[in-house]
Amino acid sequence: MLAETICYAASAAGLGIAALTAYRRRFLAAARTAAYALVPAGLALTGIVQWLTGIVFDPAVWVGFGMLALAALLLVTTRAVERRRSGGSGKPAKKVRGASADAVAPAASRPSLGTTGPAAQGRAGRPDTAPADDFSDIEAILKKHGI
Template sequence: MLAETICSAASAAGLGIAAVTAYRKRFLAATRIAAYSLVPIGLVLTGVVEWVAGIAFKPSVWLGFGLLAVAWVLFMTTRAVERRGSGTRKERRAAERAARGGAVAPAASAPSLGSPGARTQPVPGTRTRRSSASPDDDFSDIEAILKKHGI
């Protein structure tokens, strides 16, 4: 009952503003305001306001909205994880086929310009391990950078 009264008052106020706007000879704006002000009373007369008011105060409806929100968060999380994974779906399928012995993966199919035994570029997103026996080799990169900058 309260929602219907508020919608009726909003429509009456809107029609009043439309009348004042028409009095100022701004007929296009007045017509647009009148159209917007008739929407709340139209919703009341069709029963939409009563339906929405009935839904808004039911805990089961809010539980349903909560479950929809959880499902949406899970869906978006899986999409984000999938995008951060190793390449696109097409690249993963090609890699799976290569692992099974089917077609060759796109990264491995490109021949290098050097000799057949030449080293190829590492695939982005994968890490290579160093096979260094001593921990002094770990600092060789740092020493090279420092020497380059004169430190």
């Protein structure tokens, strides 16, 4: 009840200021001030103020906010400790036993020419012709641009 009274008083004061602004012939500013002044009264009439005061003055709600804050603090702290242990790189501190820094398939960057299957058996007798001319166009363009 007290919150609604405060909202109505704030609206009345805002409408008074809007009236003074209109008296000075600043009608656009007066209309804007009146619009802002009507918001607290509108909130009080719709029941939003009562709902908000029920949340603000309820101890169970504050305990819930405290738990959420504690959870966020724990997450941030554990993440910071994990980053500090790994040297700030964001990667895990220890490598898995037997893991190497190499790629899974080091030869995967080369195109596969298909050394198995029926098509490869037909080519088995002749030397492998790598498509060297395929990249000559790209090399020419890069050299033209000085790269």
